Amino acid sequence: MTIYNFAAGPATLPDSVLEEAQRDLVSFPGVGTSLMEMSHRSKTVQDMIQSAEDDIRSLAGIPDDYHIMFLQGGASLQFSMAPMNLLTPGGHADHIVSGSFAKLALQDAQKVGDVRVAGSTEDQDFVRVPYQDELNLDPLSDYVHFTGNNTIIGTEWPTEPDTGDVPLVADLSSNIFSKPIDITRYGLVYAGAQKNLGAAGVTMVLIRDDLLARSAESLPSMLNYATLAKSHSAHNTPPVFSIYILGLVVKWIAAQGGLEQMSRQNEDKAQVLYEALDASEFYRGHALPEHRSRMNVTFRLPNPELEAQFTADATTEGLVELKGHRSVGGIRASIYNAFPKDGVSALVSFMKEFERTHG
Amino acid sequence: MTIYNFAAGPATLPDSVLEEAQRDLVSFPGVGTSLMEMSHRSKTVQDMIQSAEDDIRSLAGIPDDYHIMFLQGGASLQFSMAPMNLLTPGGHADHIVSGSFAKLALQDAQKVGDVRVAGSTEDQDFVRVPYQDELNLDPLSDYVHFTGNNTIIGTEWPTEPDTGDVPLVADLSSNIFSKPIDITRYGLVYAGAQKNLGAAGVTMVLIRDDLLARSAESLPSMLNYATLAKSHSAHNTPPVFSIYILGLVVKWIAAQGGLEQMSRQNEDKAQVLYEALDASEFYRGHALPEHRSRMNVTFRLPNPELEAQFTADATTEGLVELKGHRSVGGIRASIYNAFPKDGVSALVSFMKEFERTHG
Numbered sequence: 001m002t003i004y005n006f007a008a009g010p011a012t013l014p015d016s017v018l019e020e021a022q023r024d025l026v027s028f029p030g031v032g033t034s035l036m037e038m039s040h041r042s043k044t045v046q047d048m049i050q051s052a053e054d055d056i057r058s059l060a061g062i063p064d065d066y067h068i069m070f071l072q073g074g075a076s077l078q079f080s081m082a083p084m085n086l087l088t089p090g091g092h093a094d095h096i097v098s099g100s101f102a103k104l105a106l107q108d109a110q111k112v113g114d115v116r117v118a119g120s121t122e123d124q125d126f127v128r129v130p131y132q133d134e135l136n137l138d139p140l141s142d143y144v145h146f147t148g149n150n151t152i153i154g155t156e157w158p159t160e161p162d163t164g165d166v167p168l169v170a171d172l173s174s175n176i177f178s179k180p181i182d183i184t185r186y187g188l189v190y191a192g193a194q195k196n197l198g199a200a201g202v203t204m205v206l207i208r209d210d211l212l213a214r215s216a217e218s219l220p221s222m223l224n225y226a227t228l229a230k231s232h233s234a235h236n237t238p239p240v241f242s243i244y245i246l247g248l249v250v251k252w253i254a255a256q257g258g259l260e261q262m263s264r265q266n267e268d269k270a271q272v273l274y275e276a277l278d279a280s281e282f283y284r285g286h287a288l289p290e291h292r293s294r295m296n297v298t299f300r301l302p303n304p305e306l307e308a309q310f311t312a313d314a315t316t317e318g319l320v321e322l323k324g325h326r327s328v329g330g331i332r333a334s335i336y337n338a339f340p341k342d343g344v345s346a347l348v349s350f351m352k353e354f355e356r357t358h359g
Numbered sequence: 360m361t362i363y364n365f366a367a368g369p370a371t372l373p374d375s376v377l378e379e380a381q382r383d384l385v386s387f388p389g390v391g392t393s394l395m396e397m398s399h400r401s402k403t404v405q406d407m408i409q410s411a412e413d414d415i416r417s418l419a420g421i422p423d424d425y426h427i428m429f430l431q432g433g434a435s436l437q438f439s440m441a442p443m444n445l446l447t448p449g450g451h452a453d454h455i456v457s458g459s460f461a462k463l464a465l466q467d468a469q470k471v472g473d474v475r476v477a478g479s480t481e482d483q484d485f486v487r488v489p490y491q492d493e494l495n496l497d498p499l500s501d502y503v504h505f506t507g508n509n510t511i512i513g514t515e516w517p518t519e520p521d522t523g524d525v526p527l528v529a530d531l532s533s534n535i536f537s538k539p540i541d542i543t544r545y546g547l548v549y550a551g552a553q554k555n556l557g558a559a560g561v562t563m564v565l566i567r568d569d570l571l572a573r574s575a576e577s578l579p580s581m582l583n584y585a586t587l588a589k590s591h592s593a594h595n596t597p598p599v600f601s602i603y604i605l606g607l608v609v610k611w612i613a614a615q616g617g618l619e620q621m622s623r624q625n626e627d628k629a630q631v632l633y634e635a636l637d638a639s640e641f642y643r644g645h646a647l648p649e650h651r652s653r654m655n656v657t658f659r660l661p662n663p664e665l666e667a668q669f670t671a672d673a674t675t676e677g678l679v680e681l682k683g684h685r686s687v688g689g690i691r692a693s694i695y696n697a698f699p700k701d702g703v704s705a706l707v708s709f710m711k712e713f714e715r716t717h718g
Contacts, residue, residue, distance in 0.1 A: 033679075
């Protein structure tokens with residue numbers, strides 16, 4: 001039976017990536033030992049990291065005045081590292097709160113310094129993101145932080161908020177490289193790898209070089225963007241294997257046709273599911289249609305008992321990890337870059353059959 | 360040709376661990392997807408993490424009043440996390456400086472709070488660790504920090520410094536589980552996995568429960584030991600694959616006979632190399648004999664040209680990664696738990712032949 005894995009992250013990886021990683025795990029080509037056994041200062045590992053970086057630059061059009069870093073600690077560590085590094089003495093930052101992770105980012109940032117809420121849809125249970133005219137952005141703030149996609153409710157910003165000349169900082173963990181990105185609109189982007197970029201254990205951080213000047217010397221080395229950027233992701237031992245998997249995934253995206261093609265495929269997959277939702281009275285989507293996520297499609301059934309039955313029956317059909325986040329319940333189908341179209345079709349068929357027999 | 364990998368870390372892993380990881384990489388037994396694709400909240404991943412923790416408790420005799428955490432950022436992030444969490448308001452800590460990494464730990468800790476040097480062998484170029492009677496320990500300090508093994512010069516503490524009732528904090532990255540450990544002598548132990556415990560990307564942290572009360576609520580969540588301990592290594596997405604490899608290595612150590620057996624093997628391997636050094640006028644060890652490391656055996660040849668020739672010739676014989684750390688030069692043979700005795704014998708034979716032809 002084919003298994004389709006709708007997990008919200010860690011999530012489905014391309015088969016070819018897993019197969020290559022498996023083939024080369026014990027004996028890395030040209031070396032004879034495992035990549036996991038090799039010094040991070042060896043030419044092989046340095047070349048691997050450089051190649052991942054080069055491929056990211058080429059895939060997403062990242063210019064030379066941005067550093068690409070592979071860090072640890074997940075997006076969650078960036079919640080505090082961003083303000084530690086980017087707040088200026090006496091300065092403050094604006095956060096836009098469009099979901100639970102945006103709220104966690106706010107809470108950690110507020111432990112670091114003067115961080116304000118410039119907009120929130122918490123009153124609307126995060127079923128949409130804030131509209132531009134609802135934002136109360138201070139043109140004097142050090143930066144504006146937003147969260148590109150809400151995995152729990154399943155909303156996504158159709159485009160970046162307009163922050164004028166204030167640097168934009170974004171947690172794009174759950175929709176990075178799912179579509180083209182104009183990096184010049186951002187000062188800092190961070191993304192845990194385990195949804196669209198690979199396996200858990202590495203966070204990609206893109207930062208515009210001029211912002212590195214803000215990192216104070218008083219910051220501990222592992223929390224200092226300037227120190228980390230200078231060392232080329234090897235201030236200490238980097239998470240070599242996770243960077244390797246990320247590099248394979250980036251190559252895979254390029255081989256599929258790049259970010260434009262990813263965007264088309266992701267639109268296409270999401271549309272099939274949303275059309276099925278909209279054609280039914282049995283299933284009700286969480287998110288407002290205009291801000292629906294292409295990554296996480298969330299919905300409810302008439303009652304929790306039917307939802308439990310739905311996920312149980314789906315699992316026996318090989319459609320696994322469909323249970324919604326514990327904070328909202330319901331169903332969540334996460335369909336990141338590597339999730340195959342066939343899995344979406346299989347889910348739609350299952351939904352129709354389930355509605356026919358239980359509706 | 361058999362390749363013996365003397366890398367200082369990331370370092371040699373047991374063949375059986377690599378083979379099991381390879382076999383199960385694409386399709387994890389009983390699941391059908393890769394472990395790298397599975398939710399960190401899934402039963403399989405939670406069981407895997409729990410099993411790694413249970414095996415560590417059993418292997419090293421870690422009692423229930425210690426938390427075991429699998430964190431990110433390497434030992435280097437612990438350099439600042441330890442003082443962030445363990446310094447009390449108005450309090451101070453003592454650091455013992457016995458090598459370059461101990462010095463880095465000191466420098467990062469001093470960025471966080473009042474951290475003093477209670478002993479240092481920097482004047483002796485770190486060729487030994489401080490003697491107990493050289494230590495200037497304040498019985499009122501919040502904790503004492505030391506570094507168990509110096510990978511660069513190749514020294515190791517024969518036993519822990521005696522700190523009385525002051526909690527002992529240790530970076531044991533390069534000799535953890537190479538011998539039995541009396542954890543009750545420690546308040547906090549941290550160790551990057553990539554030398555004795557597995558692959559890069561995870562740091563094992565053992566902390567005595569009473570010390571968790573010191574973590575202030577004002578600390579960002581990913582830097583707060585109390586928050587991280589409560590979440591059972593899943594406050595955010597943990598580095599699943601690195602924890603998995605660590606778990607396999609811990610099982611492997613247990614299967615070899617446990618820490619007593621590791622200690623015997625490591626003593627035995629190191630002794631063979633040190634005897635070869637001591638029997639020769641051609642090779643000169645860096646470290647003072649009484650504080651020699653069982654993990655990193657370092658030595659010089661009569662001149663740098665011969666050292667370059669030595670590493671080049673050794674590489675063609677399959678004895679790789681023997682070049683000493685760039686800060687001291689010379690030769691370094693790292694022979695952690697998983698490094699096979701046969702590799703040590705092969706190096707000794709090579710050394711004798713090289714001395715015969717170049718001595």
